[in-house]
Amino acid sequence: MTFKINGKNFSEQPTAGQCLRTFLRQLGWFGVKKGCDAGDCGACTVYLDGEPVHSCIVPAFRAQDHEVTTIEGLAGGNELHPMQRAFLDAQGYQCGFCTAGMIMTAAALNQSQRADLGQALKGNICRCTGYRSIEDAIAGKHEIENAKGGEGVGYNVAAPAGPDVVTGKARFTMDFAPQGLLHIKLMRSPHPHARIRSIDKSAALRVAGVVAVLTHEDAPKTAFSTARHEVRSIDADDTMVLDTVVRFIGQRVAAVVAESEGAAEEGCHQIKIDYEILPAVFDPEKAMAPGAPVIHDKDAKESRILDPQHNIVWKVDGGIGDVDAGFAQADAVHEGTYFVPRVQHAHLETLSAIGWTDAAGRLNVRSSTQVPFLTRQELARVFDLDLAKLRVFCERVGGGFGAKQEMLIEDIVALAALHTGKPVKLEFTREEQFIAATTRHPMRVHVKIGARRDGTLTAMQLDVLSNTGAYGNHGAPVLEHACGESISVYNCANKKVSGVAVYTNTVPAGAFRGYGLPQTGFAVESAIDEVARAIGMDGLEFRRRNAIKRGDRMISAHVSPDDVIYGSYGLDQCLDLVAQAMDQADGDKPPSPDWLVGQGVALTMIDTVPPGGHYSDSKLTLRADGGFDLTVGTAEFGNGTATVHTQVAATTLMVAPGKFHLQQSDSDHGGHDTGAYGSTGTVIAGRATQLAAEAMRGKLLDFAAAQSKTPRANCSLIADAVQCGAKSVPLIELFKAAQAAGTQLTAAGTTDGMTRSVAFNVQGFRVAVHPVSGEIRILKSVQAADAGTVINPMQCRAQVEGGVAQALGAALFEEVVVDDKGRVVNPSFRNYHLPAFADIPRTQVLFAKTSDTLGPYGAKSMSESPYNPVAAALGNAVRDATGVRFYKLPFKPDRIFGQVAKAKRS
Ligand code: FES
Ligand code: FES
Numbered sequence: 001m002t003f004k005i006n007g008k009n010f011s012e013q014p015t016a017g018q019c020l021r022t023f024l025r026q027l028g029w030f031g032v033k034k035g036c037d038a039g040d041c042g043a044c045t046v047y048l049d050g051e052p053v054h055s056c057i058v059p060a061f062r063a064q065d066h067e068v069t070t071i072e073g074l075a076g077g078n079e080l081h082p083m084q085r086a087f088l089d090a091q092g093y094q095c096g097f098c099t100a101g102m103i104m105t106a107a108a109l110n111q112s113q114r115a116d117l118g119q120a121l122k123g124n125i126c127r128c129t130g131y132r133s134i135e136d137a138i139a140g141k142h143e144i145e146n147a148k149g150g151e152g153v154g155y156n157v158a159a160p161a162g163p164d165v166v167t168g169k170a171r172f173t174m175d176f177a178p179q180g181l182l183h184i185k186l187m188r189s190p191h192p193h194a195r196i197r198s199i200d201k202s203a204a205l206r207v208a209g210v211v212a213v214l215t216h217e218d219a220p221k222t223a224f225s226t227a228r229h230e231v232r233s234i235d236a237d238d239t240m241v242l243d244t245v246v247r248f249i250g251q252r253v254a255a256v257v258a259e260s261e262g263a264a265e266e267g268c269h270q271i272k273i274d275y276e277i278l279p280a281v282f283d284p285e286k287a288m289a290p291g292a293p294v295i296h297d298k299d300a301k302e303s304r305i306l307d308p309q310h311n312i313v314w315k316v317d318g319g320i321g322d323v324d325a326g327f328a329q330a331d332a333v334h335e336g337t338y339f340v341p342r343v344q345h346a347h348l349e350t351l352s353a354i355g356w357t358d359a360a361g362r363l364n365v366r367s368s369t370q371v372p373f374l375t376r377q378e379l380a381r382v383f384d385l386d387l388a389k390l391r392v393f394c395e396r397v398g399g400g401f402g403a404k405q406e407m408l409i410e411d412i413v414a415l416a417a418l419h420t421g422k423p424v425k426l427e428f429t430r431e432e433q434f435i436a437a438t439t440r441h442p443m444r445v446h447v448k449i450g451a452r453r454d455g456t457l458t459a460m461q462l463d464v465l466s467n468t469g470a471y472g473n474h475g476a477p478v479l480e481h482a483c484g485e486s487i488s489v490y491n492c493a494n495k496k497v498s499g500v501a502v503y504t505n506t507v508p509a510g511a512f513r514g515y516g517l518p519q520t521g522f523a524v525e526s527a528i529d530e531v532a533r534a535i536g537m538d539g540l541e542f543r544r545r546n547a548i549k550r551g552d553r554m555i556s557a558h559v560s561p562d563d564v565i566y567g568s569y570g571l572d573q574c575l576d577l578v579a580q581a582m583d584q585a586d587g588d589k590p591p592s593p594d595w596l597v598g599q600g601v602a603l604t605m606i607d608t609v610p611p612g613g614h615y616s617d618s619k620l621t622l623r624a625d626g627g628f629d630l631t632v633g634t635a636e637f638g639n640g641t642a643t644v645h646t647q648v649a650a651t652t653l654m655v656a657p658g659k660f661h662l663q664q665s666d667s668d669h670g671g672h673d674t675g676a677y678g679s680t681g682t683v684i685a686g687r688a689t690q691l692a693a694e695a696m697r698g699k700l701l702d703f704a705a706a707q708s709k710t711p712r713a714n715c716s717l718i719a720d721a722v723q724c725g726a727k728s729v730p731l732i733e734l735f736k737a738a739q740a741a742g743t744q745l746t747a748a749g750t751t752d753g754m755t756r757s758v759a760f761n762v763q764g765f766r767v768a769v770h771p772v773s774g775e776i777r778i779l780k781s782v783q784a785a786d787a788g789t790v791i792n793p794m795q796c797r798a799q800v801e802g803g804v805a806q807a808l809g810a811a812l813f814e815e816v817v818v819d820d821k822g823r824v825v826n827p828s829f830r831n832y833h834l835p836a837f838a839d840i841p842r843t844q845v846l847f848a849k850t851s852d853t854l855g856p857y858g859a860k861s862m863s864e865s866p867y868n869p870v871a872a873a874l875g876n877a878v879r880d881a882t883g884v885r886f887y888k889l890p891f892k893p894d895r896i897f898g899q900v901a902k903a904k905r906s
Contacts, residue, residue, distance in 0.1 A: 003063040005029065006073025014060035015262070020046070020053075023060035024070060030175035031071035031100045031168020033398075035125065035348040036430040040829035042124030043348055045101035046070045052108045054123065071100035071168035074107060083107035083137075084166040089144055091158060091794055092137030094128035094802060095638030096165035097348040097398030102126060103166060106138050114138060118838025125829065127346050127399055128638045130805030131837045133798050143794045147657050149719030152650030153857045156794035157657045159643045161396065161636070171395045173352045173368040174427055181354070182211055184416050184426040185264035187254040187271050188436060189246035192505035192822035193280035193293060196244050196253065196273060203270040204256060209263030212420050213271065214255040216242040219415055222382045223303065226406040226438075227473035227510065228374040230674040231612050236305045236313055236472040238296050241382065241411045245278075247295055247470035248505050249823050250435035257416045257424055280505035282822050284444075284467040287311040287502050295470065295503040305472060313468055314476035316483045316499035318558025323448075326459025326494030330450025332534030337446045338523035339888040340871075342439040342816035343809075345512055346834055347637075349398020351437055352427040353409045355417035365392045365413060369665075370404040370635050371675035376667045378407055379414050393666035397637035401806070402511035402864075403438055404637065405677040406473060434827030438510025439816050441478050441501070442467045445523035451531045457492040457546045462557075464499035464520060469508035475501040477610075478509070480558075482516025485758075486524045488556035489571075489605035490546050495557035505822050511677065513864045517604060518807065518871060522889065525602035525872030530885060539876065540601050544575050547603065554605075554758070564607050567757030568860065570786030570848030571603065574762040577784035577846040582764045587780030588841075590768035595777070596900075599766040600876025604868035607756050608854070608861040610678035614753030617671025618688035620649065620696045622738065622745040626720055626731035627659035628696070633673020634685035635665035638802075639863050640795040641681030645689045647791055648856045652693035653700075654717040655731070671748070679861030682791065683854070684753045690856040691749025699747050704729050707737050757852050759860040760786040763804070763873040769881045771904070774897030776812065776878060778841040783866060786848040789858035796862055797845045803866030804843045809835040811871040812890050 002011045005027065014023045021044040024032045032055055035041035039057040046055045047069035048062070075081040080088070083103050093099040102124050113120040117135060126134060136143065144158040164170040201213040219242040225235035246253060256267035279293040286292055288310050296308050306312050327333055353367040363385065369375055369392070376392040379385065397404065409426050416424040428437065446463040464482055468475035479501045487495060514521075532542035548554060550569035578601055590597050621629040630649055636642040642664065646657035663669055665676075673685065697717055704722035705712040708729060715724040722729045729737075738745050766780035783800050790796045813833040817825045826832050851858030871889055878896070879885050884903045888895065 001061060001064045003065060004067040006069055007076065018060045020055035020058040020060045020063055024055060024068065029070045029072055030171065033097055033100060036829050038430065038828055038830065041348060042101040042105060043098050045104040045124065047104065052105050071104060074104065080166065081107055086137045086140055087166045088158065088162050089142045090133055090137035091143055091162065092129065092134045093165055094640065094798060095399040096161065096170055096396065097172060098124065098126045099165050100168045102134060121837040125348065125834050125836060127348055127806065127834065128802050129798060130801035131840050132801045132842050147650065149656055150651060150654040152647035152657050153789065153791050155647065155792065157643055157647050157792055159640065160646060160662060161642065172349055172398050173366060173394065176354060176366060178356060178423040180422055182257050182259060182420060182422050182424045183261045183264045184412065184424055185256050185261065185268050186252040187256065187268040189249060189251045189253050191246060191275055191277055192249050193278040194246050194275040195278060197276055198274045199254060200272040203272065204267040207263055207267045207270055209259040210256060210267040211259065212257040212416065213267060214242065214415055214419060216240065216244050218419060220382050224378055224382050225473050226408050226471065228371040228378065228405055228407055228675065230614060233304060234477050235474065237303050238298065238305060238472050241415055248507055250507060251470065252412065255412050255416060257420055280822060282504050282506055282818065282820065284465055284502040284504055287504050295505060311503040313472035313501045313503060314479055316479055316497060316558045319496035320555055320557055321494030323459040323461050323494045323496040327450045329452065330458045331453040332531055333448065333450040334527045334530035334534060335448040336527060336887055337444060338526060340443050340519040340522055341889060342442045342509065342818065343814045344434055344439050344816050344832065345401040345403040347399030347401055347403055350428040350430060350433050351409050353413040354423065354425045355413040356423035357417060357421060361389065363390050363414060363417060365410050367392060367394055367410050368397050368404055369394050370400045370637060370677050372635065372665050373633055373667050373673050374675055375407050375410050379410060382411060383414060383418065391668050393668065394635055397635055400637040401513045402515065402677060405511045405675060406438060408437060430829060431827045434816060435507060435824045438473065438508050440512040441509035441516065441519065443482065443519040445520055447523045447527045449527045449531050451535055453535050455535065455537050455542055455545045457490055459494040460487050460490065460492045461496045462487060462520065466499065466501040467504055467509065468501045469504060469506045471508040472503065473508055474511045478516040482520040483558055484556040485605045485607060486517055486520035488554040489548055489603065491548055491552055495555065497557040506818050507824055513803065513806065514867045515864065517606060517868045521604045521868045522871040522875065525869060526875050526885065529600065529876040529879065540575060540579050543603055547571055563754060564756045564758060567852035567854040568788050568850035570850040571760040573848035574760050574784035574786050575603065577848065578762045578764040578782050581782040581844055581846065582766065587766055590779065591777065595768035595770055596881040597766065597768050598877050598880025599764065600873050600880050601762060601764045602869040602872035602876060603760065603762045604865060605758050605760050606865040606868065608683050608759050609680055609753040609756040614674045614678060614680050614684050615751065616673050616685040616688040617748060617750045618685065618692040619671065619746065619748045620692045622731060622735050623661065624735050626735065627655065627661060628653065629663065630660045630689065631663045631669045632685050632689060633665060633669065633671060634681045635676040637676065639676060639681050640792065640799065641676065641685060643795060644682045644686050644791050648686050648690050649693040651857065652690060652697055654719050679863040679865065680753065682856065682859050683861045684751050686856040686859065688749040688751045691751065692747050695747035695749060699745050700734065703738060703745060704734060755854060757854045757860060759862065759865055761865045761869050763869040765873050765877040767874065767877040767881055769878055769896065771900050772897060774893030774900065776891060776896065781841045781843040782846065783843055784846040784848060785862055785866060786850055786860065787862040788850050788852035788855055788860035790847050791857060791859050799862050800845045800866040801843050804870055805835060805840045807867040807870030808840060810890060811874045813892065815890055
C-alpha cells in the first residue's frame with residue numbers, strides 16, 4: 001500500500017484490520033495518541049487529505065493513495081503552525097496528551113466553527129485544563145511572559161516542554177519502541193469472587209507468536225499494596241502479582257506475552273481456567289454484616305487489615321466534647337445521608353509501562369507513574385531484587401490525578417521482563433481503566449450538624465462508610481483524610497467522627513484528587529448550608545462566623561495533627577472575594593424566565609502535605625553555558641511543577657528560568673523523592689529546589705570571592721554573573737575557572753515535609769435549573785484560592801480551572817455504574833460522559849494575598865484542593881434555585897426533575 005505521510009511517500013502494508021492510529025505509530029509518528037481507541041476523545045486526530053479524522057476508527061487501508069498529516073507535519077517545515085504558536089502563547093495545555101489532537105482539530109476550524117467552539121471541539125476531550133486556556137489559545141490570547149534573570153517567581157513563565165508538546169515531540173511513556181518489544185495482555189476474571197483450581201495454558205502457548213503465559217505459579221508470593229506511600233505500612237498488604245483467588249470482575253488472572261498484541265489477546269482467549277465460584281458481596285453495609293463472605297481471609301497482623309473477618313480494612317473513631325449535649329443546645333439541626341459514587345480519573349494516557357533488562361543486568365521500568373522511587377522500592381521488595389539492580393523512571397506522563405500513585409502495572413511488566421529476558425510493554429485499554437484500575441472511593445456520609453439561632457455551631461457528627469472495593473489500596477488514609485479537614489475547618493466544641501472502610505467484590509478504589517475530602521466536603525458543606533437556612537442566616541456569613549481563624553486549633557475529632565500550622569491564612573480573604581464576586585450581576589442570563597435561578601457557596605481546607613513525612617531531594621550543577629542542570633525526583637504530569645522548579649531556582653540564582661536543564665523523575669538521578677502526590681510538587685520538591693539554589697548561591701559567591709580575592713561580603717549575584725567589588729564575573733567564566741581548578745560547582749537541597757500548612761478554597765456558583773427537564777446551566781462560577789505566593793499565576797489559575805472542571809464532571813454527569821453482579825456496565829468514555837468543552841463554564845479565579853512560611857517563596861499547594869468545594873457549592877446553588885436538597889451525586893437531569901416536580905406538588 002502506498003500513501004503519503006507529512007509530505008513523504010511510504011510503501012508499507014498494514015496488518016488485517018489495523019486502524020490508522022496504530023499504523024501511524026508503528027511508522028514512528030508518536031504524536032498520534034491513544035486515549036480511547038473508540039472515536040470518543042480526539043487524542044488521535046490526524047488529517048486525511050486535509051480533513052480531521054479520529055485515526056483510531058479509520059481503517060489503515062483507507063490511507064492508500066491518500067495523504068495523511070499528523071501533528072509532526074502540520075507546519076510543513078521547521079516553523080510552527082500558527083495554531084501551535086497560539087497554544088504555546090496561551091499555554092493551552094497541561095499534561096499535553098490531548099494537545100496534538102486538539103491542535104489538529106483547532107487548526108482546521110473555519111471562522112464560523114470558531115464562533116461555536118462547543119460544537120467544533122465536541123470530539124476532543126481534555127481532562128486537565130477545563131478548556132479555558134484552549135479557548136484562549138484559539139482566540140489568540142498571549143499569556144506567557146519572558147522572565148529575565150531573577151524574575152522567576154510571580155511571572156507567567158512558559159512550561160519548558162511547551163515546544164515539544166505542541167509539535168508532538170514530547171515523549172510519553174509509550175512513545176518509545178525498543179527493538180524486539182513484546183506485548184503483554186492480561187486475562188481477567190469473569191467472576192466477582194472465585195478460587196482458581198487450575199489453569200491450562202497449553203492451548204495459549206500454541207498460539208503463533210505467544211512467547212510466555214504467566215500465572216500465579218510464576219509469580220512471587222510476597223503480598224503488597226498497589227498504593228504507594230513513603231511509609232508503606234499505611235496500606236494493607238492484600239495484593240499479589242497474580243493470585244489464586246479473584247475478588248472482582250476484571251482482576252488479572254494470567255499474563256500472555258507475545259510478539260504482537262493480537263497474538264497476546266488470542267493467547268488470553270485460549271487459557272482455560274477451572275474456578276471454584278465463591279459467594280460475593282457488593283454492598284459495603286452487607287459486607288460488614290455477620291455471615292458475609294470473607295473477601296481477604298488473612299492474618300490481621302501480618303496483612304494490616306483491621307478486621308478481615310468482617311471485611312473491614314480500617315476504622316476511624318473519635319470525638320471531642322459531648323455531641324448529644326451540643327445537639328440539645330441547638331435551635332436547628334440538619335441530619336442527612338449523602339452519597340458520592342465511584343468516579344474515574346480518566347487521565348487521557350492510560351496506565352502503561354515498558355520493562356527491559358539492560359546490558360548490565362539491571363531491570364529498567366519506564367512507566368506512567370507519579371511515584372517512580374516508591375515503585376522501585378516495592379518492586380525490589382516483591383521480586384527480592386537489590387535496589388541497585390532496578391531503575392524506574394518516567395518521561396512525560398499524560399495526566400494522573402492520583403491514579404498513578406499506585407503500582408498497578410509495573411509488577412506484571414517486571415515479571416514478564418524478568419521471565420522472558422526481553423523488552424516487554426503493557427498498555428491498558430480504556431475499558432481496562434474502568435474495570436481494573438482504580439476509582440474514587442464511593443462513600444455514604446451521614447452528617448448531623450446543629451447550631452444556635454445566633455449562628456454558633458453547637459455540634460458536628462460525621463459517620464462515613466467508604467467502599468474500598470476488592471483491595472484496600474489507599475482505603476485507610478483516604479478515610480482518615482476524609483474525616484479530617486472537612487470538619488477541622490470549623491470551630492465547634494462538640495464533634496464526633498466515625499468511619500469505616502470496607503471491602504466489597506467490586507473494582508478497587510484508590511487515590512483521587514482531594515483524597516476523600518470531595519466526598520465528605522459534599523456532605524458537610526451541604527449540611528452547613530441547611531443549618532444556616534434553618535436559622536435564617538446567609539450561608540457565607542454562617543461560614544465566616546464558624547470557620548477557623550488564624551491561631552485556632554484545628555480539631556478533626558479523631559486526630560489533632562500537631563505538625564499542621566498556619567503557615568499563612570487566607571480563608572477570610574477567599575470568603576470575601578467570593579462574596580464580592582457573587583454580588584456582581586455579571587455572568588450568563590437564564591435561557592428563559594421559567595428557569596429557576598439560585599446561588600450557593602462552599603469552602604474547603606486542605607493540609608498542604610500528606611502526614612508522616614514526604615521527602616524530596618534537588619540538585620543543581622553549574623553548566624558550561626552559564627545555565628544549570630537541575631535534577632529533581634518529582635514527576636511532571638500536567639501539574640506544572642517543571643516550570644515552578646525553574647522559576648524558584650531562577651529567582652534565587654538571578655538567571656532566566658529558561659537557563660535550567662531539568663531532569664526529573666528517574667530513580668537513577670540519585671537522592672530520593674516520595675512522589676508527585678498530595679500536591680507536593682511545589683511545596684515539598686519546590687522547597688528542596690529553593691534550598692539547593694540557596695546553597696548554590698553560597699557556593700558561587702564563595703568561589704567567586706576566592707577567585708577574585710575579594711571579601712565575600714563584597715560579592716553578590718547579579719543577572720548571569722557574580723559581582724565582586726567592581727568586577728563582574730559571568731557564570732560562564734566561573735564555570736571555566738572551576739573546571740581549571742578541577743572542581744564542579746554543585747549544590748543540593750532536601751525537604752522532609754514534617755511541618756505542614758493549610759490551604760483554602762471557596763467556590764461560588766449561580767445556576768439556572770429547568771423545572772421540567774431537570775437541566776442545570778451554570779450562569780456564573782467563581783473560585784477564590786489561598787495558594788500563598790502564586791509562583792506562576794497563569795499555571796495556578798489553570799490548575800484551579802482544571803480542578804473545577806473535573807469536579808463539575810463528577811457533580812453533573814460522571815458515575816462508574818456497577819451492576820448487582822459486580823460488573824462495571826459503562827466502561828467507555830461514550831457511556832461515562834466526560835465533560836467536553838460545551839459542558840464547562842469559564843470560572844473566575846481569584847487569589848488571596850498571603851505568603852506561607854513553609855513553601856518555596858511562600859507558595860502553598862493548589863493541585864487537588866480546587867476540586868473539593870465544587871459539588872457542595874453546586875448542590876447549594878441548586879437547593880437555592882429549586883428548594884430541594886439533593887443528597888446524591890451526580891446531579892443528573894432525571895434525578896433533578898422528578899424531585900423538583902414532587903416538591904412543587906407538595
Ligand atoms: S483515541 Fe481515537 S478518539 Fe480517542
Ligand atoms: S492537557 Fe488535555 S488531557 Fe492533559
